[in-house]
Amino acid sequence: MTYYAFIGALEQGLAYGFLVLGVYLTFRVLDFPDLTVDGSLPLGAAVSAVAITAGVDPYLSLLLALAAGFCAGMITGILNTKLGILHLLASILTMIALYSINLRVMGRPNMTLLGKPTILEPLINAGVGMFNAAPLLFALLSVFILLFLLWLLHTAFGLAMQATGANVQMITSQGVNTDRVIILTVGLSNGLAAVSGALLCQSQGAADVNMGVGTIVAGLASVIVGETLFGCRTIGRALLAALLGSLVYRLAIALALSLKLGQFSFTPSDLNLLTALLVVAALTLPKLRQKVLRR
Amino acid sequence: MIEVNNLVKTFHRGSVNEVLALAGINLQVGRGDFITVIGSNGAGKSTLLNCLAGSYAIDSGHIGIDEQDVTRWPEHRRATLISRVFQDPLLGTCASLSIEQNLALANRRGRRHGLGKGVRRSDRELFRNQLAQLGLGLEERLKDQVGLLSGGQRQALTLLMATLIKPKILLLDEHTAALDPKTALQVLELTEKLIAEQQLTALMVTHNMRQALQLGNRLIMLHGGRVILDVREEEKAAMSVEDLLEQFYKVRGEEFVSDRMLLV
Numbered sequence: 243m244t245y246y247a248f249i250g251a252l253e254q255g256l257a258y259g260f261l262v263l264g265v266y267l268t269f270r271v272l273d274f275p276d277l278t279v280d281g282s283l284p285l286g287a288a289v290s291a292v293a294i295t296a297g298v299d300p301y302l303s304l305l306l307a308l309a310a311g312f313c314a315g316m317i318t319g320i321l322n323t324k325l326g327i328l329h330l331l332a333s334i335l336t337m338i339a340l341y342s343i344n345l346r347v348m349g350r351p352n353m354t355l356l357g358k359p360t361i362l363e364p365l366i367n368a369g370v371g372m373f374n375a376a377p378l379l380f381a382l383l384s385v386f387i388l389l390f391l392l393w394l395l396h397t398a399f400g401l402a403m404q405a406t407g408a409n410v411q412m413i414t415s416q417g418v419n420t421d422r423v424i425i426l427t428v429g430l431s432n433g434l435a436a437v438s439g440a441l442l443c444q445s446q447g448a449a450d451v452n453m454g455v456g457t458i459v460a461g462l463a464s465v466i467v468g469e470t471l472f473g474c475r476t477i478g479r480a481l482l483a484a485l486l487g488s489l490v491y492r493l494a495i496a497l498a499l500s501l502k503l504g505q506f507s508f509t510p511s512d513l514n515l516l517t518a519l520l521v522v523a524a525l526t527l528p529k530l531r532q533k534v535l536r537r
Numbered sequence: 538m539i540e541v542n543n544l545v546k547t548f549h550r551g552s553v554n555e556v557l558a559l560a561g562i563n564l565q566v567g568r569g570d571f572i573t574v575i576g577s578n579g580a581g582k583s584t585l586l587n588c589l590a591g592s593y594a595i596d597s598g599h600i601g602i603d604e605q606d607v608t609r610w611p612e613h614r615r616a617t618l619i620s621r622v623f624q625d626p627l628l629g630t631c632a633s634l635s636i637e638q639n640l641a642l643a644n645r646r647g648r649r650h651g652l653g654k655g656v657r658r659s660d661r662e663l664f665r666n667q668l669a670q671l672g673l674g675l676e677e678r679l680k681d682q683v684g685l686l687s688g689g690q691r692q693a694l695t696l697l698m699a700t701l702i703k704p705k706i707l708l709l710d711e712h713t714a715a716l717d718p719k720t721a722l723q724v725l726e727l728t729e730k731l732i733a734e735q736q737l738t739a740l741m742v743t744h745n746m747r748q749a750l751q752l753g754n755r756l757i758m759l760h761g762g763r764v765i766l767d768v769r770e771e772e773k774a775a776m777s778v779e780d781l782l783e784q785f786y787k788v789r790g791e792e793f794v795s796d797r798m799l800l801v
Contacts, residue, residue, distance in 0.1 A: 398650040401638050405631040411623070412631050415590070416698075417616035417647045 243500045248493070249373050255492035256380035257441040258460065262468075262488040263391060263481065264434035265461035270480065271395070272427050273407040277333040277458050278318045279435040281340025282311040284454040286436025287443035288347040291355055294444075300361040304440050311436025312429040314340055319425030333428075344451050352450040360444040376445045383441075387434070388481055395477050403427050404477075435461075456514050463517055464488040466524040494520070539566035539706055539738070544598035546581075546588055546762075558584040560762035561598070566706070566740070571732055573749035574742045575781075576759035582742040585759065586708045589740070591615040602705055617647030620699035621708040622692065624715055629695030632684030636675060636694065639683055640664045643698035667697055671727065689720030693727055700731045707732070709741040725752075746778045758785065 243251075261283060268276040286307035293303035314336060321332035345351065365375040394400045405413035406423045414420055435457070443449040468487020474480035498508050498516055508516065546559040559581045566572065576582050587593045589600060591612035600608050602618050623629050630639050641656045644663075661679060668676040671693050675686075683691060692712060699707055709728065713721035729752060732739050743749050749756055756773050758766035758781070766784050768776060 394652075396655050397652045398641065398645055398655050399652055401634060401642055401655040402650040404634060405642060408633045409628070409631045411592075411628050413642065414613050415616050415621055415629070416642045416645070416650075417613050418642075418650050419611070419613045 243497055247496050247500060249377060251492040251496035253376045253445060255489035256377060256384055258438055259384045259485045259488045260434040261438035261461050262464040262484045264431035266465050266484040267427055268431045271404055271407050274329050276428055278315055278336045278432050280454045280457045281337040282314045282432040282435045283439035283457045284344050284451055285314055285340055286311050286439030287449035287453060288344045290440035291353045291443050291449035292347055294355060294358050300359055304437055307436040307440035308433040312433035315429035315432025316425050319428040323421035323424050352448060354448045380441060384485055388485060391481055392478050459517050459521060463521045464491040467491050470524055538568045538603050540601040542599040544588060545596045546584055546593060547596055558762055562764060569736050569738055570755055571739045571753035572755045572757060573753045574740055574757055575746060575749045580759040581762040582759055583710055586710050590619055590621055590708055618705040620704035622695050622699050622712040624711040626688040626692040626715055630683045630691050635680050635682055637664055637679040643701045646702050689716050692724050696727055700735060703735055707737050707739040711742050746781055750776055
């Protein structure tokens, strides 16, 4: 793997880190399998691209993306809690609807940011190299969001969030409206996914309506890889593991792409297959290990 | 202060499996009443508690607490007035949170669970003192995950959580039935102590008739979704298990079938 491939993987891993933290919130904390992210990630990219094109400050466009993603997640939450639709189906419905909405937002299937300002500009102007600017900035943002989530999960609301995922009867008996907790948490998760989309769009220079395909599987793979490698004994550990899992996952993909076996080499179109295999392996290996150890 | 009027609850209404669980319950509970609830399987004991707590939507009737009509309140809103301990020791606490985090959630029962710090330093002193009275050594294990505790320890913790903020009414649904005899006795003694100390109003479902006679100042017997016996104070104190059985035959005028009722 070349240095540039390495830096590129790092950049992607950090950009997708927000999404992975969001997936951790829904899948692990709330026990809510949420596929909305396949739609809210490109939504964030679309909102950010359109806003920047319209002259909005790139940093402000991140907040707009966050808000848009939050709304998308809340809709999934409302479909599930208020209308009683199964969580998985509710999220698929929102995801499908978002495809149309993303096309409406952009007015076309894809949009480039060529020659437009991005969040990386101030760093590049300050003398940080072209290739180092994105990983550096994304790492800073990641640390910030990690600390925010660590704080949030230790507030009273955060405890209620964890209890909602673990024991609905208990937390309802303590007077917490679990519907509200679910709506807000799924909202936050998708807000983070949308920020990932906005960061990717600005670092790659384009938003595409199809960039969300397979997002959830990649996110889940990162969470599981992180848990397996770095553990999840405490909330802080689990959050950090999710973020590092995202890095490891992207590095593994970059490694696979740089692999050459005689005539054969992987192409980016093989990524979905590789990811699916990785998730299957990550999900079954711990069980296999237990089986072997029990003998 | 708690008024239950003509409470009706049917399960699987309109299907072949239709079951009339509560056939018009009327009950007035006074402040400080400690009522034991007995009845055979399917009599409606647990259903009554679940309807009071708001877990089940009722078909018709009214539930009032302190002159407030709570019939249409959702379960989480009723939790501002009602606290409960379940038969399943795993149901009342959150396994993945620590002891102090569970207590912190209970310490906000009925108030907003907002963005303030979950466990404040000042809370810990209170939690330690409260846990110390359980005599289980949990006051030294504030940061341990609740999943590490035994069923009995979890039930004692649930009981403490249910009374940390004084409820208008405490609902106990066979809360010692899943514990071993020794632990069950400990939890029962703790129940008595907490109810007496805080002068709580409580409804306790039990299958044990002797226990139902020993505890509390009032006893009601349910059958077929109706209250068929309601005795209090001296009248209750004078009763024996045999009297209870006799009353049961008399009121129902039918053969007494459930063997679980006979377990004393």
